[in-house]
Amino acid sequence: MNIGTMIKRLQDIMRQDAGVNGDAQRIEQIVWMLFLKLYDAKEMEWEILEDNYKSIIPEEYRWRNWAPDSKDGKAITGEEMSSFIIQLFATLKELEVDENTDVRGRLVKEVFTDLNNYMKDGVLIRQVVNVLNEIDLTDFKVRHAFNEIYETILKDLQSAGKSGEFYTPRAVTDFVVKMVDPKIGESVADFACGTGGFLVSALNHMKETVNNTASNETLQHSFYGVEKKSLPYLLCTTNMLLHDINEPQIIRGNSLEKNVRDYEEKDKFDVILMNPPYGGTEKKSIQQNFPTELRDSETADLFMIEILYRLKDSGRVGIVLPDGFLFGVDNTKVAIKKKLLEECNLHTIIRLPGSIFAPYTSIATNLLFFDKTGPTKEMWFYRMDLPEGYKAFSKTKPVELKHFNNVINWWNNRIEIKDKKEDESLTETWKAKRYSIEDIIELNYNLDQCGYPKKEEIILSPQETMENFITKREKLEKQLDDKLKKIIEQIGDLK
Numbered sequence: 001m002n003i004g005t006m007i008k009r010l011q012d013i014m015r016q017d018a019g020v021n022g023d024a025q026r027i028e029q030i031v032w033m034l035f036l037k038l039y040d041a042k043e044m045e046w047e048i049l050e051d052n053y054k055s056i057i058p059e060e061y062r063w064r065n066w067a068p069d070s071k072d073g074k075a076i077t078g079e080e081m082s083s084f085i086i087q088l089f090a091t092l093k094e095l096e097v098d099e100n101t102d103v104r105g106r107l108v109k110e111v112f113t114d115l116n117n118y119m120k121d122g123v124l125i126r127q128v129v130n131v132l133n134e135i136d137l138t139d140f141k142v143r144h145a146f147n148e149i150y151e152t153i154l155k156d157l158q159s160a161g162k163s164g165e166f167y168t169p170r171a172v173t174d175f176v177v178k179m180v181d182p183k184i185g186e187s188v189a190d191f192a193c194g195t196g197g198f199l200v201s202a203l204n205h206m207k208e209t210v211n212n213t214a215s216n217e218t219l220q221h222s223f224y225g226v227e228k229k230s231l232p233y234l235l236c237t238t239n240m241l242l243h244d245i246n247e248p249q250i251i252r253g254n255s256l257e258k259n260v261r262d263y264e265e266k267d268k269f270d271v272i273l274m275n276p277p278y279g280g281t282e283k284k285s286i287q288q289n290f291p292t293e294l295r296d297s298e299t300a301d302l303f304m305i306e307i308l309y310r311l312k313d314s315g316r317v318g319i320v321l322p323d324g325f326l327f328g329v330d331n332t333k334v335a336i337k338k339k340l341l342e343e344c345n346l347h348t349i350i351r352l353p354g355s356i357f358a359p360y361t362s363i364a365t366n367l368l369f370f371d372k373t374g375p376t377k378e379m380w381f382y383r384m385d386l387p388e389g390y391k392a393f394s395k396t397k398p399v400e401l402k403h404f405n406n407v408i409n410w411w412n413n414r415i416e417i418k419d420k421k422e423d424e425s426l427t428e429t430w431k432a433k434r435y436s437i438e439d440i441i442e443l444n445y446n447l448d449q450c451g452y453p454k455k456e457e458i459i460l461s462p463q464e465t466m467e468n469f470i471t472k473r474e475k476l477e478k479q480l481d482d483k484l485k486k487i488i489e490q491i492g493d494l495k
Contacts, residue, residue: 006131007152013127019120027153028231029118033132034150035111035238036063041137042241046104056095056105061088067129081122089117103247110252111237114230147242154195154235155398167194168275168320169356172367173201175404176273176318179348179369179411182206184215186222186270191255191306193225196236198273203243220245224269228254256282256302259289260309268312275320276303279363294339296332300325304336308343316371317344323364327448337445341437346370350407351383351450355392356399379440380414381450382407382432 010030014020020029040063046053059065066084069075076084092112097105119125136142154167177198182188188202203223210216223245227233233252240248278300286302287295294305300321307317325333326349340346350367357365370376384407386392393399410417410432417432435449443449 006134006149009131010128013124013131014119017119017121017124020118024231025116025118028115028234030128030132030153031234031238032112032115032117033129035234035241037067037132037135038137038143038238038241039108040064041143042104042246044138046246056097056101056108058091061091068133069126069130075126076122077126078122081125082120083122085117085119085122085125089115103249107237107248107250111234113252115234143242143244150239150242154197154239168197169399170197170201171399171401171403172275172320172352172356173197173273174205174401175407176320176367176369177201177205178408180271180273180316180318182222182271182273182316184209184218184222187224188222188271188273189224189269189310190272190274191226191303191310192274192276193227193236193250194232194275196225196239196250198275199223199225199236200239200243202271202273203240203245220247221249223249225250226253226255228252254286255306256286256289256299260306261291263309265312268310268315270312270315272307272311272315272317273319274303274307274317276300278322278324293335294332296336298324301333301336304340308339311344311372313372317369319368320365321368323366323448325447326366327446329444329446334445337447340370341376341440341445344370344372344376345374346376346379348411349379349381349447349450351381353384353386353393353399355386355394376437376440378434378436379447380432380434381430382410383430383450385431 011026014026014029020026039057043053043055043062055062066076066088089112092108095105095109097109119128135146137146151170182202182205184206188199188206190196190198193199203219206219206222210219223240225236225248227236227250230252233250237248237250240250276299278298280299281297282299282302287297290296290302290305296302304319304321304325307319311317325337328334346368348367348369350369352365352367354364357363384404387403390397414434415432416434417430419429419431421428430450433449440447
């Protein structure tokens, strides 16, 4: 099974269809078909294992009854195929579900609720279906080998314009999971799960310790995700099914829509792993779900508050956050960070190279690790530099887990590391440094205490240029405010 060849064949077919425009639409087109094919393969297993299994999909719309082509001239194609797909979507969007419908059944309706079929040419649709039918997803080994193809599809999404916001590089999710170390019996959540990268990394990590039927059954019900947009929801549920999670607890919706004060113990988790959307804003009605002193329109800030209300005692968190959260000193951001440090142990902040999410974005990001074992007493800052010989990460030279080896080695043997000064007149900087909570309080909860990696050669889009400019301006304004405050204090002392 040649990954590159198969994807290229699918793309070449869809490029001939006037209804498909751009990589994001091509990916959505491939994956809804892949979902139905995979769901049908899983149903064949469920029919064997369960005496009374009944599909929620009407018989004529099950993949096995319309997609195969026996090469006898009877397979639907052309105008008949185009009309059939319209009816297929209409039927799956209107499936009847109620409180008695199991997770597997509800999943189909949720997946198709806001999906679109972009292809117009029934002949080309038949060609795409035939390529997908070359993969035998009923074969366990083939299904797991196909994960590599699926990961390639998700990587392609990263460069598909704004859709790239849904994909976190596998190296980043694997590193965070390795450091947080979720275990069998623990619940794992991502409240803005995108394509499911963190959940799959956690699943793969925890699978290594599965040694009997009971632990495998526990693993099946260990993961919880929420995603409000249709394409990443489809990608995530398909991802989980491919990894043999038969009843993926992936909720279609916005985690921030519930009042955080209403969460009970049953709504909390042992491990939370996230790369929340940042740079966006939430409407006033959403902000009302948070305590007054913590209300903010910035999505990343709101997700941080959500985490604080949904983390179990002794629970652990690994999260990706932009620089703005670290250095922000407006009243709300300080209140959020104060609550974080008083309720949790924020023990480590890793500053990532700016190009780690290339080509989607070059906005500076950080990894924060904390646990609910008591208030923060000290925290470590570490700057991850580019590998030797790299000017920047890119689509052709993406970040890999091996690039985190220096971070992992430092993590297990923490020491302060001072940068070498090329010029004695330069201010002293640190690659790794420890701060006490008293230091952080004195800095007015400014967590921006680690230098930037060496300059990277990155060409930014106009939008990214503006976002970076705004971030840097906010940081400069904060520095000026601090200096002005000190001057005023000094003048007061002179009086």
